[in-house]
Every structure is written in structure tokens, then in C-alpha cells.
Amino acid sequence: MTLFTLLDYAAVLVFALTGALVASRAQLDIVGFFFFACLTAVGGGTLRDVLLDRNPVFWIADPAYLAVACAAAVLVFFTAHRFESRYRVLLWLDACALGIAVAAGSGVAAALGHSVAVVLVMGMITGCMGGLMRDVVSNEVPLILNQGELYVTCAFAGSAATALAWTLGATPGLAALACAAVTIGLRAGSLSFGWRLPVYKSRPPRA
């Protein structure tokens, strides 16, 4: 399981950076930075572990995850003012974290032998839920609601890549790579070039 441990660490680190950036936007103190860094970093993976009944939850088994998240919080606390647009940095870091976390979530579910549907959902949960908790708790508009952008769709496509790769007999590492590439690629395309799916348009005005 070394691969998934590595992926969990990477996702924790990058999501913690985004959580700390949100704390900086809310002008909190250093403990508030710790709180949002940890919530964002371990939120999605915790939900995955609780739902799959993996016991103990990954950061209870190995608290080093929390140390990584807190280190990220300290880093942001002292350097975030150097970035001209923290929201832009937040978006791109979140894209990377999304890709890694989707790979971690869908990979664990596939390794446990779950069905394709569960692999898809676990990828989406692990990828999206930490950021969603961050946005709900901090009173920001959840990124998944941003119109004309792909977000959940990227997690979905990445999880599908995992499921496909496992079905084709790829190694776990190759599957994780494919998943992260698809997820981050789609999200980057959406952020840079405005890639999007047709959205629902009501003909009568919004009811």
C-alpha cells in the first residue's frame, strides 16, 4: 500500500495549502490556519475511510499526516501575502490536490475489489469532499457550484480512468498516474481555456 500512502501524503499537503489560503482570506490566526488546513486535507479521505469501514482512519493510524498539514499552514501563514492573487493560486493548487486525491480515493476502492460504481463514487468523494467542507465552513461559494467550469466532472472522469485502467490490468501506479493526469488535465483545460459541458438552461426564467 506504499503507493496509496504516498498519494495520501501528497493530497494532504496540497489540500492543506488550499485550506490555509482560505484561512488567509478569512484573516484568521495561526490556529485557524491549522484548523482549515487539517479539515481540507483529511476531510475527503476521512469520509472515504468511514464509508469503507477502513479502521482506523488514516490520520489516526499515522498522525504524521496532521503534522504535514500544519506545516503547510505555517508556510502559508508567513508567505501568502507575497502572491498577487491568492484566489488564482488557490484554484490551481486545488486542481492539483483534486487530481491526487481522486487517484488516492478511487485507487483504494479498486484495490479493495469494489464495483466500478463504488470506485467512481469513492474517487469523487475523496477528491471533492475535503474542498467542499472547506468552502461550506468558511462561507465561500463551493467551487463545485462555479458555473461554466468543470469540477465534479474532472473527478468523475479521473475515477473512470482508474476503473478502466484496473479493468485493463494496469499496475496500481499506472492507474493512479492516468487518473491524476485526466483529472488535472481536464480541470486545467477548464480553468485556462474554458472547457465545459453544456449546462442546464431553463427556458422560463429561473423559478
Added chain:
Amino acid sequence: MTLFTLLDYAAVLVFALTGALVASRAQLDIVGFFFFACLTAVGGGTLRDVLLDRNPVFWIADPAYLAVACAAAVLVFFTAHRFESRYRVLLWLDACALGIAVAAGSGVAAALGHSVAVVLVMGMITGCMGGLMRDVVSNEVPLILNQGELYVTCAFAGSAATALAWTLGATPGLAALACAAVTIGLRAGSLSFGWRLPVYKSRPPRA
């Protein structure tokens, strides 16, 4: 447990329709519809299963639930613009889903031999939490906060009907029917005729 499986399917279907309607109000793409349909459909039952330590969670054991939710999402994606007031449709579908989910939640707790208090709470959690997650994540005002309307109260009364029916020795099917009838009846009365309980009124202006 065939009865509870059926109730779970019905609740998943109707809640998924309400989740997709909320996605249509937020003008999301089809994957956003999937996301809100699944979150609303399985949110309450998932919480019930995690709290009661039923393992695996119902939709992990049988991913067909997710297929039902996604089918509902597709249906709404292509037809929602035909309704003049989607919010009105949402309210009434939510009322039906509430009744079915309360019956499913309180019935499972009663079948597991839990105390009356736990039966009441599980009915309320299974009924209200999926819709609550939908509203919190989509930035809508939670239905349970609507003033001058019965909502949690309907779930409470329905769960009490379940508890009473089990105490009186009714069959699980009859208990579920009574529960759903009480819940939906109360909610319909509140929506149609303005039935309500006295609400708290502060004498000094709202502090």
C-alpha cells in the same frame, strides 16, 4: 428485509429527483446533476448506516441505488424546463421523499430493536439529512428553516407513528405505511393549508 430495501429504493429515487431539481436551479452540467442527485438520495441513509454501524453502507453493498439516482438526474436534466415552477415541484417531491425516507429510517431502527428514542432520531436523520445536505451544499436556505411550515415536525410525527405501530405489534409493512401517511399528510397539510405549530416569538426585537 425486502420491505426496507424497497423503501430505500423509493426514497433514493424521489430524493434524487429533488437533488437534480436543485442542480437545475444552480444551472450545473450533467455531472453536477449526478452529484446532487446522489448526495441527496443517499445522504440520509448513509448517515443512518454509519451511526447504526450497519456494514457495508447500503449503496456500497448494492450500487444499483446509485444507478437509480443517476437515471433520475438524467430525467430531470432533459425535462425540468417543462415545469412552470420548479420550486413548487421540488417542495412536493421533497414531501414524498421525506415520508418514504422517514419510514425507511425509523423502520430499520425498530427492526434492529433499538429504543423508542433512537427510532425517533433515526427516522428524523434518514428523512431530513439528505435534503439538508443538498440545501447546505447548494447554498439554498434549508427547508427545515422555512418559517410557518412543518418539516422536522412531520418527520418526528412519522417516526412516532412507527414507534407506536411497532409497540402495538403491527407488521413492519403496516408500520411503514402509517409512518409515511402521517409524515406526508402533515407536510401536505402544511404546504396546502398552512398547518403549523406555534413558533417561538421573542417579545423584544430579534437579538
Added chain:
Amino acid sequence: MTLFTLLDYAAVLVFALTGALVASRAQLDIVGFFFFACLTAVGGGTLRDVLLDRNPVFWIADPAYLAVACAAAVLVFFTAHRFESRYRVLLWLDACALGIAVAAGSGVAAALGHSVAVVLVMGMITGCMGGLMRDVVSNEVPLILNQGELYVTCAFAGSAATALAWTLGATPGLAALACAAVTIGLRAGSLSFGWRLPVYKSRPPRA
């Protein structure tokens, strides 16, 4: 475990009062009061039990907790209009509940032999999450986001006091007392005298 049972009861009672006060601010009916009282009262401890895989969850094992929460809701329903500033009462009750719940959460984790990091996090989760759920569901600005106030920081310091006391070999009761005193003392100092940590200040305008 009698000490932790007592602490759980006390935290449930005081958090339930705060939940009912929030229900009074939203002008809900008595069942709405029950809902918010129970959500706030058992939210944090439930999350603690699910994460630590303590089974069954404390209020499922002993529904008397729910009775206490509902009694608190009834009390507030009939008396809250007597307070001139319900928000002020809410803040101070929340401070007491925070201290007790942090002691309960960090104490349980320490008694189970978890690492210092897990003790810290469990104290913060048990203390902050019930109130956070209350605020998110009721559409109030979460107390943890209040600027220029210590909140999560108090929970953190209190949990650290627990960890320190256990390391020094103090009895569980003494550790709980130290934890609650540190948490409530810091929070009271912040509310009364404006104690605070330096907050993050962006030099460029808020991005």
C-alpha cells in the same frame, strides 16, 4: 468511565441550550428547537465516536442524552424571551459548553491511549464540531470565523492541557479540570478583554 459520562452529559446540556437559542433566533417551532438542541448537543461527540470507532455511539447506547437535550430545548422555548440579548447569552453558554466538550473529547482519546496529535484533534472536534454544525445548518456565521476572537485556539490550548496533564501522570479528573479551565478561561478572556492572537493580514487588498 463515570467521569467521561458526566462530562458528556454536561456538554450535551449546555450545547443543547445554545442550539435551542439558535432555534429561537430562527423563530422555529418546538420540534425545530428539539432538532437544533440535539444536533448541537451530540454532533461533536458523535463525530468523535465514529472516528474512533467507539461502538455504539454514546447517545445510541444511552438515549437519556437526547432526553436531556430535549428538556433543555423546552426550557429555552419558554424562557428565552426574558433575556435582553440572546446572542450574548449564546456566546457565554457556548464558551462553557466548549470547555466541557473539549475536556470530554480529549480525555476519551487520552484514555484510549492515542497519540498526542490525536488527543489534540479529538478535543478540537468534540468541542467545535457540534457548534459548527449548528451554525452551518442555521445559516449563521460560524463562531470559529469571528475575527479578533479566540475560538479554535481555546479548544487547542485546552486539548494541549489534557495531553500535558496525562503525560505528567495526573488523574483523569484533574486533567479534565485543567482542560476545561484553560479552554473557558481563554475564551472568556477573549470575549471580555479582547485577548487574541495576531491574525493574518494581507498587505495587498483582499484578493
